[in-house]
Amino acid sequence: MVKEISTHTIWELLKTIPDPEIPAISIVDLGIVRNVHFKETTLHITVTPTYSGCPAMSFMKDEITRHLELQGITNYQVNTSLAPAWTTDWMRDEVKAKLKEAGIAPPSDEINCPQCDSKKVQVVSEFGSTACKAMYKCLDCLEPFHHFKQI
Amino acid sequence: MSKELLFKYVLTLGDDALILGQRLSQWAYKGPFLEEDIALSNISLDMFGRATLFLEYAATLKGNDSTADDLAFKRNEREFSNHILCEQPNGNFADTMVRQFFLDAFYKLFLQSLTKSKDAQLSAIAQKSIKETTYHLRHSSKWIIRLGDGTAESHEKVQSAIDNLWMFTNELFEMNQIDNNMLTQKIGVDCSSIKAEWDQIIDEVLSESTLKRPENTHMTSGGREGIHTEHLGHLLSDMQYLQRAYPDAKW
Numbered sequence: 001m002v003k004e005i006s007t008h009t010i011w012e013l014l015k016t017i018p019d020p021e022i023p024a025i026s027i028v029d030l031g032i033v034r035n036v037h038f039k040e041t042t043l044h045i046t047v048t049p050t051y052s053g054c055p056a057m058s059f060m061k062d063e064i065t066r067h068l069e070l071q072g073i074t075n076y077q078v079n080t081s082l083a084p085a086w087t088t089d090w091m092r093d094e095v096k097a098k099l100k101e102a103g104i105a106p107p108s109d110e111i112n113c114p115q116c117d118s119k120k121v122q123v124v125s126e127f128g129s130t131a132c133k134a135m136y137k138c139l140d141c142l143e144p145f146h147h148f149k150q151i
Numbered sequence: 152m153s154k155e156l157l158f159k160y161v162l163t164l165g166d167d168a169l170i171l172g173q174r175l176s177q178w179a180y181k182g183p184f185l186e187e188d189i190a191l192s193n194i195s196l197d198m199f200g201r202a203t204l205f206l207e208y209a210a211t212l213k214g215n216d217s218t219a220d221d222l223a224f225k226r227n228e229r230e231f232s233n234h235i236l237c238e239q240p241n242g243n244f245a246d247t248m249v250r251q252f253f254l255d256a257f258y259k260l261f262l263q264s265l266t267k268s269k270d271a272q273l274s275a276i277a278q279k280s281i282k283e284t285t286y287h288l289r290h291s292s293k294w295i296i297r298l299g300d301g302t303a304e305s306h307e308k309v310q311s312a313i314d315n316l317w318m319f320t321n322e323l324f325e326m327n328q329i330d331n332n333m334l335t336q337k338i339g340v341d342c343s344s345i346k347a348e349w350d351q352i353i354d355e356v357l358s359e360s361t362l363k364r365p366e367n368t369h370m371t372s373g374g375r376e377g378i379h380t381e382h383l384g385h386l387l388s389d390m391q392y393l394q395r396a397y398p399d400a401k402w
Contacts, residue, residue, distance in 0.1 A: 052279055053200025083275035125186030126290050127193040151282045
């Protein structure tokens with residue numbers, strides 16, 4: 001029964017789980033799902049934390065569990081690995097585009113206003129409402145915005 | 152025997168992160184302004200995350216179904232081996248920032264070296280944590296410069312914080328028997344060898360901030376051996392209250 005499900009199907013399933021704090025992107029987009037494979041009949045999913053103290057981490061693991069069980073998958077293990085350490089370099093260009101669409105300046109050496117693309121921006125706070133974001137404001141259109149920190 | 156030493160080494164690293172995290176969390180709702188309140192809480196969370204990683208690892212080394220929570224909440228003051236600097240009270244904002252700056256600079260160098268540990272788990276935790284510490288150091292350095300080169304009052308407060316906390320800095324670079332054993336096994340860090348680089352980071356920021364580095368201050372230590380200042384007991388009585396009053400309570 002379980003063997004009929006391919007890892008591809010699992011990846012597609014995981015792509016439907018939104019990041020709890022930035023619902024515009026999925027947990028796969030975020031880059032925390034590192035590996036999906038079957039070992040005999042057990043499904044193994046490996047995730048890696050974004051920030052070590054990120055409170056959303058346990059919520060994301062619970063969401064993975066919940067989605068698997070909704071599909072009738074009961075024989076699984078969700079493991080955490082620390083190395084290699086999570087980096088925003090794993091974020092693909094299309095994911096960065098989704099962030100910009102949601103009003104969040106994506107991780108980059110050069111931070112532009114997600115609203116008007118102005119380069120004239122100013123940091124308001126290096127820490128934001130979540131561990132992964134910093135606060136900025138645009139000096140042209142005056143909109144405040146979040147920047148997804150590059151690490 | 153070797154596993155026992157590794158356990159103690161990892162526990163010490165967990166204690167540093169846990170106690171500093173607890174101190175920083177005491178700023179929540181009391182920050183000088185909203186953004187800084189959030190910054191201090193974020194850094195506190197990073198330290199708690201790091202403490203969890205170290206203490207979970209320590210618990211597996213200890214065995215006997217020991218957990219990270221047992222280690223955090225059911226040990227007495229003398230069983231904690233954190234650096235004394237981590238437990239120093241928050242004081243005013245300058246005191247907190249100076250404590251953070253001294254420790255961030257130390258952790259940056261310490262973790263850099265720990266990434267090369269022969270112990271795969273310690274190396275993995277270091278690789279994870281170094282990114283966060285690099286960000287913390289940028290934040291605390293900027294504050295030292297802003298306060299030092301700011302108003303007469305902010306300059307005086309940050310200089311006084313530096314003078315008061317300086318006596319706890321030498322402990323960061325001391326090596327005890329466990330440290331030396333771990334170093335020989337290529338698991339641990341040679342703290343004495345990172346002192347020169349730490350001095351350089353501190354001197355550069357102090358000079359840009361127009362602040363003075365204290366000279367010939369009496370240095371104190373003892374945290375690694377469980378000899379703490381009077382502040383740790385108070386911190387623990389607050390942090391451990393719930394598990395002491397209602398052992399194994401879960402929610």
